[in-house]
Amino acid sequence: MSDFAFSCPIPISDYPQVLLAHGSGGKLMHQLLDRLIAPTFANPLNADAHDGATLTFNGVRLAFTTDSFVVKPLFFPGGDIGTLAVNGTVNDLAMCGARPRYLSLSFILEEGLPMETLWRVIQSVRAAAEIADVQIVTGDTKVVDRGKGDGMFINTAGIGVIEHDLIIAPRMVREGDAIIINGDIGRHGMAIMAVREGLTFESAIESDCAPLVAPVMRLIESGVEVHCLRDMTRGGMASSLVEIAKGCGLHLHIDESRIPIRDDVRAACEILGLDPLYVANEGRFVAFVPQAQAERALAAIGEGAVQVGTVRADAKGKVTAQSSIGVSRIVDMLSGEQLPRIC
Numbered sequence: 001m002s003d004f005a006f007s008c009p010i011p012i013s014d015y016p017q018v019l020l021a022h023g024s025g026g027k028l029m030h031q032l033l034d035r036l037i038a039p040t041f042a043n044p045l046n047a048d049a050h051d052g053a054t055l056t057f058n059g060v061r062l063a064f065t066t067d068s069f070v071v072k073p074l075f076f077p078g079g080d081i082g083t084l085a086v087n088g089t090v091n092d093l094a095m096c097g098a099r100p101r102y103l104s105l106s107f108i109l110e111e112g113l114p115m116e117t118l119w120r121v122i123q124s125v126r127a128a129a130e131i132a133d134v135q136i137v138t139g140d141t142k143v144v145d146r147g148k149g150d151g152m153f154i155n156t157a158g159i160g161v162i163e164h165d166l167i168i169a170p171r172m173v174r175e176g177d178a179i180i181i182n183g184d185i186g187r188h189g190m191a192i193m194a195v196r197e198g199l200t201f202e203s204a205i206e207s208d209c210a211p212l213v214a215p216v217m218r219l220i221e222s223g224v225e226v227h228c229l230r231d232m233t234r235g236g237m238a239s240s241l242v243e244i245a246k247g248c249g250l251h252l253h254i255d256e257s258r259i260p261i262r263d264d265v266r267a268a269c270e271i272l273g274l275d276p277l278y279v280a281n282e283g284r285f286v287a288f289v290p291q292a293q294a295e296r297a298l299a300a301i302g303e304g305a306v307q308v309g310t311v312r313a314d315a316k317g318k319v320t321a322q323s324s325i326g327v328s329r330i331v332d333m334l335s336g337e338q339l340p341r342i343c
Helices: 016-020 026-040 081-095 115-132 187-197 213-221 236-248 263-272 291-301
Strands: 053-057 060-069 099-110 135-144 152-161 177-181 228-231 251-255 285-290 306-312 319-322 328-330
Touching: 060 081, 081 099, 081 115, 081 152, 081 213, 081 228, 081 285, 099 115, 099 213, 115 135, 115 152, 177 291, 187 263, 213 285, 213 291, 228 236, 236 251, 236 285, 236 319, 285 291, 291 306
Parallel strands: 099 135, 251 319
Antiparallel strands: 053 060, 060 152, 099 152, 177 285, 177 306, 228 285, 251 306, 319 328
């Protein structure tokens, strides 16, 4: 028997719903991360709880990230699991202020998956990598028993180069910062849910799945003092803001009337009883910059960018949203995940 003894900081029995429930997320997943995983692997390189780790090797600053993709269905309006895997990883690197360079690509395939399906996804990966200007340099493939893999899962890791001196992380957010997003929210989650639920509109809701490297690099190269970036994926805009508020210990206040949401997305959310603030995006990010530089930041990011709020110091780690009639509400993590299996 090994002399190694593991002392769990909390009783494992307290978390059966996190470990077993399909689509577990929100507060439950963050409790799992905060109480079990983060303390076990804590070190200075992951202290920021950012979209990736920032490393220095031989004087070169690098960003490193990894992600897994379990979307259902595999193909959806505006993309598929292949484009999602590339763009999701590329975007995590961009949120660290890095220019993505290299990706790994690993497939977990279910026995019986049609070869045509795999080929379509491989071609999507190739096209997305070309658009994002990254190279797939290593990978792996595994096959699991029929009924055990839901078609296909993809895991990726990515390396990017940081070409500037900025420190971009939640802890860098400052009182008075402008909160900026780069476009309308909720399209990715609603594109998938519309397919799942058989909802039809005059035109199909397409995912916003896209690489974010270009607008982020324009923002940095414009000379704006970027404090923090975060892509608004699982858990949507709301969860991203809550995570950042926790990381900086400040009050993030947003004006809901300034958040762009397409009419068809809003209608789909109303039909399904969902809050658009919590619906996932795959081509949207939030930026924190000094208020005095907000106009320059908006111009650099480009069409669709809008300031939706400001950072205050009157309440630690809180996010609030003001409605169109002037009523404010607390924005918090959901106890579970609104939409499982969407990224």
